Structure formats: structure tokens, C-alpha cells
Amino acid sequence: xxxxxxxxxxxxxxxxxxxxxxxxxxxxxxxxxxxxxxxxxxxxxxxxxxxxxxxxxxxxxxxxxxxxxxxxxxxxxxxxxxxxxxxxxxxxxxxxxxxxxxxxxxxxxxxxxxxxxxxxxxxxxxxxxxxxxxxxxxxxxxxxxxxxxxxxxxxxxxxxxxxxxxxxxxxxxxxxxxxxxxxxxxxxxxxxxxxxxxxxxxxxxxxxxxxxxxxxxxxxxxxxxxxxxxxxxxxxxxxxxxxxxxxxxxxxxxxxxxxxxxxxxxxxxxxxxxxxxxxxxxxxxxxxxxxxxxxxxxxxxxxxxxxxxxxxxxxxxxxxxxxxxxxxxxxxxxxxxxxxxxxxxxxxxxxxxxxxxxxxxxxxxxxxxxxxxxxxxxxxxxx
Ligand code: PMP
Numbered sequence: 001x002x003x004x005x006x007x008x009x010x011x012x013x014x015x016x017x018x019x020x021x022x023x024x025x026x027x028x029x030x031x032x033x034x035x036x037x038x039x040x041x042x043x044x045x046x047x048x049x050x051x052x053x054x055x056x057x058x059x060x061x062x063x064x065x066x067x068x069x070x071x072x073x074x075x076x077x078x079x080x081x082x083x084x085x086x087x088x089x090x091x092x093x094x095x096x097x098x099x100x101x102x103x104x105x106x107x108x109x110x111x112x113x114x115x116x117x118x119x120x121x122x123x124x125x126x127x128x129x130x131x132x133x134x135x136x137x138x139x140x141x142x143x144x145x146x147x148x149x150x151x152x153x154x155x156x157x158x159x160x161x162x163x164x165x166x167x168x169x170x171x172x173x174x175x176x177x178x179x180x181x182x183x184x185x186x187x188x189x190x191x192x193x194x195x196x197x198x199x200x201x202x203x204x205x206x207x208x209x210x211x212x213x214x215x216x217x218x219x220x221x222x223x224x225x226x227x228x229x230x231x232x233x234x235x236x237x238x239x240x241x242x243x244x245x246x247x248x249x250x251x252x253x254x255x256x257x258x259x260x261x262x263x264x265x266x267x268x269x270x271x272x273x274x275x276x277x278x279x280x281x282x283x284x285x286x287x288x289x290x291x292x293x294x295x296x297x298x299x300x301x302x303x304x305x306x307x308x309x310x311x312x313x314x315x316x317x318x319x320x321x322x323x324x325x326x327x328x329x330x331x332x333x334x335x336x337x338x339x340x341x342x343x344x345x346x347x348x349x350x351x352x353x354x355x356x357x358x359x360x361x362x363x364x365x366x367x368x369x370x371x372x373x374x375x376x377x378x379x380x381x382x383x
Contacts, residue, residue, distance in 0.1 A: 019371045026347040027364040027375060030167070030323060034366045035216025038279045045261040045274065048254050055249035065233045068246030069096045076259040077209075077224050083263045084277075084313050086191050088203040092226040093233035096247045097240060100189060100210035100223030104161075105135060105243070107206055107225070110235035111159050111183045112143040121147035124161040125176055126355035127168050127326070129187070132161050133355075149355055156181045162204075163187040165196045168354050168362035169304055170322025172196070189213045190323050194280025197311035197318040205229065213323060215258050215276060216366070222247070222255040277313070284321035287365050287372060291325055294380035300331045301379070325363040337361045344378055 019025060039046060060070045073096055078089045097103035112120040122136045126149040136146040147153060150160050156179040164173040167190065175184045186204040190196065192214050207226040212218035227233040240247065265275040288306070295301040304326055311318040327348070329337035338350035338361045351360030363375075 018368065019374060021374055021377075022345070023371075023374065024345045024347060025367075025371050025375045025378070027367060027371070028347045028349050030213070030364045030366055032212060032216040032218050032323075032366040033368045034283060034372075035276075035280070036368065038274070038276060039216070042261060042274045045264065046258045048257045050250055050253065055253065058246055060246075060249060060252075065093050065230065066095045066237050066240075068240070068249075069094065070249055070252040070256060073222075073224075073252040073256040073259075076256040076263070079263050080214075080259045081226075083266050084193060084198060085201055086193075086198045086313070087188065087207055087209070087226055088201050089226060092228055093230065095225040095227060095233060095236055095240075096252055097223045097225065098244060098247050098251075099212065099218075099221045100187070100208040100225070101131065101135065102240060102243065102247075103208055103223050103225045103236065104132075104185070104187070106236035106239035107185045107208070107232075108136065108141075108144045108159060109239040110232050111185070111206075112141075114143070116143075116157070119143055119145040121145065121153065121155060121158045122161065123147050123150040123153045123158055123177070124163065125150045125166075125173065127166075127351065127360070128161065128355055129163055129167040130349065130353040150176050153177060158182045160184045161187060163189070165190040165320060165322055168324050168349070168356075169326035170195075170320055170324065171304070172307070172320070192280075193277040193311060193313045193318070194284055194321070195323055196320045197309035198313040199309045199311070206232065211255050211258060215262060217255065217258055220251045220254055220258075222251050281314070281318070281321070284323075284365065285319065288319070288321045290372075290376050291365070291379075294376045295327070297380040298382050300329060300334075300382060302328045302330055321365075323365055325365055326360055327363050328360050330359075335359060344382060346375060346378060 060068050074094045077094050081087045081089045119142055122144050124132050133146040158177060160175050160177050162173055162175050162184055166173050186207045188202060188207050189210050190213055205228045210223035211220055262276045265273045295303055306319050308317055308319040329340060334340045336358050338348050341348050348361035348363045350358050352358045
């Protein structure tokens with residue numbers, strides 16, 4: 001990934017430790033390598049062989065709005081949402097993208113009126129995902145431009161990005177703006193049972209998801225959008241067509257296979273099955289317990305308070321266990337928490353990249369066990 005100078009060397013999936021006790025630990029990116037341990041145990045359930053003659057055409061399903069989407073991928077996306085109950089799929093168009101990042105850009109394109117005098121303002125409540133301003137503005141589009149924190153926005157034409165649970169702080173969020181001309185895009189990348197209780201079936205106009213965070217397959221670069229309105233779906237598809245003509249079919253088939261293996265884990269009450277969300281929740285509960293203990297042992301860090309809710313999927317009360325820790329350094333003399341942690345060979349992303357105070361940092365909770373354990377030991381020892 002970009003910007004990893006000074007990063008710990010990544011062992012390419014050999015199973016060997018990639019870090020030692022004096023390594024630089026890179027928790028800047030949300031690289032979901034924690035999930036490798038689960039997929040290693042699943043045998044051939046998510047394995048795929050693609051003969052040389054397959055997936056050669058540009059086209060997949062010419063009758064569909066999203067003409068480059070593999071029908072199998074569409075089916076498995078709908079099946080998984082029905083299994084988990086986290087989002088409505090009936091009456092929605094499914095669109096596939098090269099990561100949900102591409103579909104985020106597609107949504108900006110689709111929701112910005114082509115004939116507006118001014119670029120449409122794109123806003124999100126701070127602290128917001130650092131890619132939102134970066135991706136919105138890097139091509140200096142005349143259609144839309146970043147306008148910062150939704151809470152200080154004045155006007156009635158806007159696109160509000162609503163990330164829930166939120167990256168970086170794990171907060172459960174709703175849109176804060178409402179007006180006739182305003183539009184919302186719901187980024188539900190973390191609305192899965194390993195991270196948060198599934199309290200309702202989300203049914204927003206545009207919802208974005210990704211295998212990067214649901215199953216851990218970030219390298220497959222597959223995301224999807226659930227879109228109610230056909231014209232918006234058509235325009236989003238047009239963006240992907242102009243941007244990359246389509247989306248790798250090989251990746252779509254692999255994602256379909258992986259999503260199918262996840263759903264298969266929950267087809268009946270057979271607890272011997274490989275169950276991704278059970279694995280993920282166990283891991284996240286354990287990691288959050290370790291992190292809270294380490295912060296308490298250190299005495300100089302604070303974390304958001306734990307919240308919980310009734311999970312309709314697990315049928316029990318479950319805590320919110322965010323994929324990132326939003327860590328605050330409480331030491332008076334430390335104004336740059338990321339710099340302070342870098343001095344102790346822990347790489348994190350500074351609060352100022354999320355429109356927030358640099359006393360905060362965002363720490364990935366999804367790295368491999370060996371790196372996470374070293375991070376915890378180091379954090380607990382800081383005074
Ligand atoms: N939305 C959010 C909130 C994210 O945290 C991420 C990944 N960091 C993405 C979107 C992008 O995911 P993808 O890998 O599917 O492009």
C-alpha cells in the first residue's frame with residue numbers, strides 16, 4: 001500500500017512471523033490481514049480455478065443495468081445480506097466496483113447535477129474517513145468538491161457521506177443534514193457482525209460495502225453498492241464504464257466464492273462449520289479487551305467508551321468492537337500523538353487527517369496476531 005515507508009516487512013502469506021519484538025509496527029492502514037488465520041482453516045471452501053478460456057469477454061450480463069457484473073456475484077451479495085440481515089436487497093440494484101472506493105467516486109459523479117453552476121459540496125461529520133477529502137478532490141473535478149465537516153455546512157445542495165460504524169472512531173452514525181436537494185451516501189463498510197451489533201436492516205438510497213472489511217479480501221479489490229434508484233444506478237455504472245470499462249471478472253468470481261463460503265457457514269445450526277463472523281467477533285472482543293487493559297496499564301491514553309446493542313444476527317447483546325481504535329494521548333506535553341508513537345516504532349494515522357485533533361490517532365485493529373501483540377505490549381509500557 002502507499003505511504004508505508006519505514007513499514008515492517010510483510011511476509012507474503014507464508015505463515016511465518018512477519019515481525020519481531022523490535023520491528024516497526026505499521027497500523028496506519030486498515031489492512032485486514034487478521035482474517036488470513038480464518039481462511040487458512042477453510043480448506044477448499046473458498047478456492048477457485050479459472051480455465052484459460054473463461055472470463056475473457058468485457059461483458060457479463062447485458063440485460064442488467066450493471067452490464068459488467070457477474071450474475072453469480074450479484075446472487076451471493078444478496079444471499080449474504082439476507083443471511084446477516086444488515087441491509088435490504090429487495091428492490092435494489094446491485095453494482096460492482098473495484099473496491100468500494102470506485103463506487104464512492106461513482107456515487108459523487110451520479111449525484112452531482114451536470115448543469116450546476118457550482119461544484120456540488122461533499123461533506124461528512126468530523127472525524128471523517130481520510131480518503132473522503134483526498135478522493136473527492138484529487139482530480140479537481142468541476143462537478144463536486146470537498147466542503148469539510150457536515151456540521152458546519154450551510155446550504156441545501158450537498159452530498160453527505162455517512163460512514164457507520166464510522167472510520168476512524170467507530171461511532172454509529174446517521175445523516176446530520178436534511179434538505180430537498182441534498183443527497184446521502186451511506187458507507188456501511190463496517191456494518192457486519194464482527195464489528196458491531198446488527199440492530200436494523202439498513203435501507204438507505206445508496207449503500208456501499210466491500211469485501212475488504214467484511215471478509216478481509218482487500219487485495220481482491222471488490223466492493224458493491226446497493227442502489228434504489230435506477231437512474232442513479234445507471235449513472236454510477238456509467239462512471240465505472242468510463243473509468244475502467246468494467247471490473248475484473250476474475251475478482252468478481254473469487255469474491256462470489258468467498259461470500260458464498262461465508263453464507264454456507266450459517267446455513268443450519270451445525271456449529272462445526274467455519275463461521276467467519278464468529279471468528280471475527282471472538283478476535284475483536286479479545287483485541288478490544290487487550291487494548292483497554294494496555295491503555296489502563298499505561299495511564300496516558302484514552303479510548304471511546306464501549307457501547308453495545310441487541311444484535312439481530314447473533315440474537316444476543318453485543319458490544320461495538322470497531323475495526324480502528326481512536327486513541328487519544330492525554331499527556332499534556334504530547335500534542336502530536338502520531339509522532340509520539342512513531343518514536344516508539346508504532347505507525348498510526350494522525351487525527352488531523354480525519355479533520356480532528358492531532359492528540360488523537362487512528363490505529364488499525366485488523367493486523368495479524370504477532371504485530372498486534374507487540375503493539376499491545378509496547379503501548380502498555382508507555383508512560
Ligand atoms: N470505506 C471505508 C469507511 C473504509 O474504511 C474503506 C477502507 N479503508 C473503504 C471504504 C474502501 O474500501 P475498498 O478497499 O473496498 O476500496
